[in-house]
Amino acid sequence: MFHKWHNDYELLELNHDFIQWLFPTRSQGRNFYSTPLNPQATRLMINTSEVQQRLRRAYKMMLKFFGIKLMGEYGEDTEVIEVERAENFASRFENLTTNPHNNPRITRILLSLGELGAEEYQAPLVRFFLKEILIKNKLPRMKKSVNFFIPAVRDSQERQDLLFFAWRYDFPNEEFIWGNHGELARYKAKPVVAALLPAPLSEWTPVYSEKAKKWLSEEQGGYGENGWFQLKNEQIVLPATLAPEIVMLHASTHGGREMMEQQLEPHFYVPGLSVICKAIAQQCVTCAKNNPRTGPSQPPGKQPIGLSPMALLQIDFTVLPPCKGYKYLLVMVCTLTGWVEAFPTRTEKTVEVVKSLMKEIIPRYGLPLEIGSDNGPAFIQNCLQQLARLLGITWKLHTAYRPQS
Numbered sequence: 237m238f239h240k241w242h243n244d245y246e247l248l249e250l251n252h253d254f255i256q257w258l259f260p261t262r263s264q265g266r267n268f269y270s271t272p273l274n275p276q277a278t279r280l281m282i283n284t285s286e287v288q289q290r291l292r293r294a295y296k297m298m299l300k301f302f303g304i305k306l307m308g309e310y311g312e313d314t315e316v317i318e319v320e321r322a323e324n325f326a327s328r329f330e331n332l333t334t335n336p337h338n339n340p341r342i343t344r345i346l347l348s349l350g351e352l353g354a355e356e357y358q359a360p361l362v363r364f365f366l367k368e369i370l371i372k373n374k375l376p377r378m379k380k381s382v383n384f385f386i387p388a389v390r391d392s393q394e395r396q397d398l399l400f401f402a403w404r405y406d407f408p409n410e411e412f413i414w415g416n417h418g419e420l421a422r423y424k425a426k427p428v429v430a431a432l433l434p435a436p437l438s439e440w441t442p443v444y445s446e447k448a449k450k451w452l453s454e455e456q457g458g459y460g461e462n463g464w465f466q467l468k469n470e471q472i473v474l475p476a477t478l479a480p481e482i483v484m485l486h487a488s489t490h491g492g493r494e495m496m497e498q499q500l501e502p503h504f505y506v507p508g509l510s511v512i513c514k515a516i517a518q519q520c521v522t523c524a525k526n527n528p529r530t531g532p533s534q535p536p537g538k539q540p541i542g543l544s545p546m547a548l549l550q551i552d553f554t555v556l557p558p559c560k561g562y563k564y565l566l567v568m569v570c571t572l573t574g575w576v577e578a579f580p581t582r583t584e585k586t587v588e589v590v591k592s593l594m595k596e597i598i599p600r601y602g603l604p605l606e607i608g609s610d611n612g613p614a615f616i617q618n619c620l621q622q623l624a625r626l627l628g629i630t631w632k633l634h635t636a637y638r639p640q641s
Contacts, residue, residue, distance in 0.1 A: 248301050249331065255341050258294040259348035273351060282353035283541040291352055298345060302338070303328025304364065307511050318360045318510045326454050329368075332375055339381035346388035353538070359394035360510070362386060366401055371469055371501070373456070397494065444475050448507070471505045493517045542572040546601040551609045553584045566592055586617040598627075606630040 248254075256270035260281075264272050273281075281287045299305055303325035307318045322328070332338050342365075349357050362385045368374040369382065382402060389395040442463050444452065456468040465473040496513040500506060517523060542548030548571045556565050562580040566588055569576050577597065581588040597604070607624070609615040611633050624631040 243300070245301055245328075245331070248298075249335060252337075255344055258298075259291075259345050261344060261347045261351055263347075278351060280541065283538050284543070285540050286543075288353070291349070291354055292357075295345065295349065295354075295357060298341070299361075300324075301328065302332060302342070304361075307508060316511075317356050318508070319364045320508060321451070325451075329374055333377050336377045336381075339378055339384075343381065343384045343388060346385060350388060350390040355390040358389045359391060359398060362389055362398055363401065363510070366398065367501075370402065371471065371505075373468060442475055444473075448473075448475060467505060471501075471503065474504050474506045476507050539571060540606075542570065542605070545573050545575065546570050546597070547604055548572065548606045549597075549604050549608070551589070551607055551615070553581075553612065553614065556580065564588075568592075568597065584612070584614050586614045586620045589614055589620060590623060603627055604629055606632060608632045608634060610634060 253270070260270060260273050262273045262278075281291075296306065299319065300322060303322050304319050305322040306316045307320055342361075346358050346361065349355060362382075365375070365378065365385060366382065369376075369379050386395060386398050386402065389398060442465075444465065452465050452473065455465075457466050457473075459465050467473065493510070493513040496517070497509060500509060500513075506512065540548060549568050550571060551566070551568045554565050554567055556563060559580075561582055564581045564584050566579045566581050567576060568578075579588075579592045579596065581592075607629055609631070614620075615631075615633065621631060
C-alpha cells in the first residue's frame with residue numbers, strides 16, 4: 237500500500253476501509269476484517285520496531301494527503317514531531333473542506349498514535365489544526381471536530397494546554413464541551429510581546445523568501461506601507477530570517493517554550509515557531525543553570541521483542557559462587573518467550589561466548605537475528621563482532637545499568 241497508494245490522493249480519498257488497517261484502535265471501525273486491538277496485541281505492537289516504523293510511515297503518508305508535513309522536509313529526522321504546512325497545502329485544505337469525512341479519519345489517527353505508543357505526535361498535530369482553524373480561519377468544517385481531537389491526546393498537561401489554547405482564541409463557549417469552564421474562564425494569557433521586542437517593527441526591514449511570498453499570495457491579508465504582511469486576523473507575519481531576534485527576545489525574559497509561544501502567537505505568525513522556541517529555550521545557558529532538570533534527560537527506551545522464538549537474544553555474564561573451577565554464568569534470554577539458557581564458565585572471556593553460541597545455541601535453535609549485550613570486554617572484541625557479521629547476526633551494544641540506552 238505504501239508504494240502503490242503513496243501520493244495517489246484519489247485512491248486515499250475514495251477508499252475508506254484502509255484507515256482501520258493502518259491505524260488500529262481498540263474500537264471496531266466500519267472495516268469488520270480489521271480486528272480491534274486487545275491488550276496483548278497492543279503490547280506486542282508497541283515493542284516491535286518494524287510495527288513502529290510502519291506506523292510512522294503511515295502517519296507521514298496521511299499527513300501529506302492532508303497537506304501537512306513534519307518539520308524539516310518530510311521527516312527524515314526521526315526526532316522531529318512538530319508539523320507545518322506542506323507545499324500542496326492549498327489544494328489539500330480545499331479537499332478537507334469539501335470532504336469532512338476526513339475529520340473522523342484524523343480522530344482515529346490520533347487515537348491510534350496514542351494507543352500504539354507514539355503519543356508524542358498527538359499534541360503537535362492537534363495544535364497545528366487549532367492554529368489553522370482559530371487563528372488563520374482555515375478549515376471551517378473541521379471546527380466542531382476539535383471536540384474530538386483534544387480528548388484523544390493522552391498527555392494530560394498537553395491536553396490542558398490545548399484546551400486553554402482553544403478557549404483563549406475565541407472558540408464559542410457554548411460549543412466547547414471539554415474542560416472545566418470555570419477554570420478556563422479564569423485563565424489569563426501572558427502579557428503581549430510588543431513591549432518586549434528589541435526594536436519597533438517600523439525600524440525593521442522584512443525580507444520574505446520566495447517560498448513565503450508564494451503562500452502569502454494565497455492568504456487573506458495584505459502588505460502594509462512598511463512592507464510587513466498582515467493576515468486577516470491582524471497577525472503580522474515574521475520572516476524566518478528574524479529567528480536571531482527571537483533569541484534576543486528570550487535573553488530579556490528567559491521564558492520557556494510555551495511562554496514564548498503564548499507571547500508571540502496573538503500578534504505574530506512565525507514559521508516553525510514551536511521548533512524555534514524549543515531550541516532557544518534548550519540552548520539558553522542561564523535557563524540551564526537556574527532550571528535544572530529533576531528527571532532523566534531521556535525516558536527509558538522500550539525493549540524490542542523478537543518476532544519468533546530465539547530470534548532476538550539478550551546476553552550477559554553473572555557471578556556464581558566458585559564451584560569446581562566455575563566462577564561465572566553466561567545467561568541468554570529470548571525476548572519473545574522469556575526462555576533462559578545458562579552456561580557455567582571459568583572466565584568472562586570472548587571464547588566462552590563463542591563456544592556457547594557455536595556449540596549450544598546455534599545447533600539447537602538456528603541463527604538468531606539479533607543479540608543485545610552491554611559493552612563488557614567479552615562482547616566488544618573484534619573477533620566476536622567479525623563472527624557476528626559473517627553469520628549475519630546484528631549485535632547491538634548498550635550501556636550497562638542504564639535503561640535509557
